[in-house]
Amino acid sequence: MIQHLDVDGVPTLLAPTGGPMHAGLTFRVGTADETLARSGITHLIEHLALAPLGLADYHINGMTAPAYTMFHTQGSEADIAAFLTAVCAHLQDLPLARLEVEKEILRTEWSSRGTAAIDDIPLWRHGARDFGLTSYPEWGLGALTADDLREWAARWFTRENAVLWIAGDRVPAGLRLGLPAGVRQPVPVASSALPQTPAYFVSGSRAVVLDSVVRRSTAANIFSGVLERELYRSLRQDAGLSYTTTTGYEPRGDGYASLRALADALSEKQDAVLGGFIDVLAKMRVGRIEQADLDATVAKREDFLGIAEVDAARLPSYALNVLTGQPNSTIDEHRAELKTVSLTDLHEVAEEMMASALLMVPGGHRADWAGFVAAPTHSADTVDGTTYRAKQGAGGLRVGTDGVTYLNPSGPLTVRYDSCSAMLAWPDGARQLIGADAIVLHIEPTMLELPPGTIQAIDAGVPSDRHVTMPARTPDQIPQPKPIAHQEEPAGRSWWEIPVMVLSGLGTLLMGGFCLLLTIGMFAADSEPDDKWFWGVIAVGWLLTVILALPIVLLNRRRR
Structure with a gap:
């Protein structure tokens, strides 16, 4: 049974555990509350709050997710009290002496993290905002100041915007949560960068991944x-195509949940895996769902609800529901809900899943044959303004009063100033504008015929709070137009070729003409058999004519 308490004005949840005491302090703030140009601020505050604790003799950790930030610890009652008390104190008075050190640690953390198959899905679904920001680097770190951090902490890290949960038999003695007053913050509204679903996009990953948004429910959880x-039965057990087939169901905090499915594939098996994956989705969509699979999944959930530690295990998700205003059920209510889930309910979830589906397919593949539309990679419109040509190749940059369009042969890329999430600015003048819809427009002044003041005009158009200063590039990192070869002296040609071809032509013409006259004369004179030696002379002459013509043929082929 989970108890509801209050510690220093912070809602507190307490559940018994047979193991070591552990606890967490969860705040309703995460990456989805940030902007791209100032991304990383929540993660930085999390690091600063933990930094003075150094190497603890007990487990401590922190994490920043899209909708929440949590500080977690496991240890003795005294250790837990000391940890949570210290974290709250540090949030009130951030150890800013470590600001630059922690920024570097976060940059290193990002650069060293591996790429997962699903990393790009948020930006394709949501764009460069709210829940899509997890796909991007923390570009805002460099510009963050001490005042920025204090203001963010005062707004989000408050006692009204926090929930404490403890797996143990009591609140640790001496625990003090010295947090300022504030207000409970709602979950941000999720945006969409997809004009139409079901949709698909092409990735460099070898996996096939489905991402969808469904209403949060017990049926949706079971459907996962x-x-x-x-997927396991079809792609691994029966066909032997995939090794990993997995799904995930993750509530978002706003009454909806992300439902995902993944199947990996060898390069030579990608066609078969993609086809088999889509076949499974189609089967579920038309309601061909096995009762045995429903019964087995429900039984697995019931087994979890029957363990002695179930309430302690539910504490983190229970706390998040309290923070986001979502309902929490008792164990008995969970069991009753599981028993009501039917095949009809699962069929409805399958239809809802497909209606919002975003499919990631391996490179070189498509999914339009299965009813998925290609997610946009170019803009549907362009700005009005002046067009400046590229120094090489097709295309150019059109600069208007309300935005910029790069005119690509494959399609335009448009970012309007009022919907620009961030503009990366390099000291050499290069700019990269990222639209809220995740369209990326890169400007290299060295590759465009831009008049003076063009880059400054673009800078003035983008709101100043969306500028991100990037480190200087080395000269070899700045692209330059390729030099144009001189037509007068083509590579691989020598001065003597033309004279040789002229002499060869004259010799061929003279020898060929002489042989032609002799041949005509012999036929006209109706030659006798004794004149065979004369025919031999003519044959040798024609052979010399062919030899004289060879330089023209060979040199002409070489020049081509």
Whole structure:
């Protein structure tokens, strides 16, 4: 049974555990509350709050997710009290002496993290904002100041915007949560960069991944397990195409949940895996769902609800529901809900999943044949303004009063100033504008015929709080137009070729003409058999004519 308490004005949840005491302090703030140009501020505050604790003799950790930030610890009652008390104190008075050190640590953390198959999905679905920001580097770190951090902490890290949860039999003695007063912050509204669904995009990953948004429900949670069983049976057990087939169901905090499915593939098996994956989705969509899979998934959930530590295990998700205003059920209510889930309910979830589906397919593949539309990679419109040509190749840059368009042969890329999420600015003048819809427009002044003041005009158009200063590039990192070869002296040609070809032509003409006259004369004179030696002379002459013509043929082919 989970108890609801209050510690220093912070809602507190307490559940018994048979193991070591552990606890967490969860705040309703995450990366989805930031902007791209100032991304990383929540993560930086999390690091600063933990930095003075150094190497603790007990487990401590922190994490920043899209909708929440959590500080977690496991240890003795005294250790837990000391940890949570210190974290709250540091949030009130950030150890800013470590500001630059922690910025560098975060940059290193980002650069060293591996790439996962699903990393790009948020930006394709949401764009360069709210829940899509997890796909981008923390570009805002460099410009963040001490005042920025204090203001952010005062707004988000408050007692009204926090929930404390403890797996143990009591609140640790001496625990003090010295947090300022504030207000409970709502979950940000999720945006969409997809004009139409179901949609697909092409990735360099070898995996096939489905991402969808469904209403949060017990049926949707169960459907996730049923889908995983079907993918495993079809793609691994029966066809032997995939090693990993997995699904995930993650509530977002706004009444909806992300439902994902993944199947990996060898390069030579990608066609078969993509086809098999889509076949499974189509099967679920038309309601061909096995009762045995439903029963097995429900039984697995019931087994979890029957363990002695179930309430302690539910504490983190329970706390997040309290923070986001989502309902929490008792164990008995969970069991009752599981028993009501039917195949009809799962069929409805399958239809909802497909209606919002975003499919990631391996490179060189498509999914339009299965009813998925290609997610946009270019803009639907262009700005009005002056067009400046590229120094080489097709295309050019059109600069208007309300935005910029790069005119690509494959399609325009447009970012309007009022919907620009961030503009990366290099000291050499290069600019990269990232639209809220995740369209990226890169400007290299060295590759365009831009008049003076063009870059300054673009800088003035983008709001100043969206400028991100980038480190200087080395000269070899700045692209330059390729030099144009001189037509007068083509590579690989020598001065003597023309004279040789002229002499060869004259010799061929003279020898060929002489042989032609002799041949005509012999036929006209109706030659006798004794004149065979004369025919031999003519044959040798024609052979010399061919030899004299060879330089023209060979040199002409070489010049081509």
